[in-house]
Amino acid sequence: QVRLVESGGGSVQTGGSLRLSCAASGNIVGFYCMGWFRQGPGKEREGVATIRPGGGDTYYASFVKGRFTISQDYARNTVYLEINNLEPGDTAMYSCAADGIGGDCSRLDENDFDYWGQGTQVTVSL
Numbered sequence: 001q002v003r004l005v006e007s008g009g010g011s012v013q014t015g016g017s018l019r020l021s022c023a024a025s026g027n028i029v030g031f032y033c034m035g036w037f038r039q040g041p042g043k044e045r046e047g048v049a050t051i052r053p054g055g056g057d058t059y060y061a062s063f064v065k066g067r068f069t070i071s072q073d074y075a076r077n078t079v080y081l082e083i084n085n086l087e088p089g090d091t092a093m094y095s096c097a098a099d100g101i102g103g104d105c106s107r108l109d110e111n112d113f114d115y116w117g118q119g120t121q122v123t124v125s126l
Helices: none
Strands: 004-007 010-013 018-024 033-039 046-051 058-060 068-073 078-083 092-099 120-125
Touching: 004 092, 018 033, 018 092, 018 120, 033 068, 033 078, 046 068, 046 078, 058 068
Parallel strands: 010 120
Antiparallel strands: 004 018, 018 078, 033 046, 033 092, 046 058, 068 078, 092 120
């Protein structure tokens, strides 16, 4: 059973930075894709960024505007999401997901992911 555990969320002021971590129970190279999604208050869940563990290709949602960076550490079986210049609109529950089936990593579509973590809350204040 695959287990994904997120950490690194918290409460920050506008303009601050956070680095979220997603630790996988298994070897992340075995996944076709890993990604970060978020769900803000009263909003639907949306894709933020994805990465192909095998090749390192990365994909980002259009709203990211260069503020988010997804990366991976094979030795730690961990995927990171660094967020800079945080805005109140970034307030959301951020969840990590893994695709063990073989969907299209570039679509940032939650339906392509079959393993999910519990999420880590990010709250940005003015």
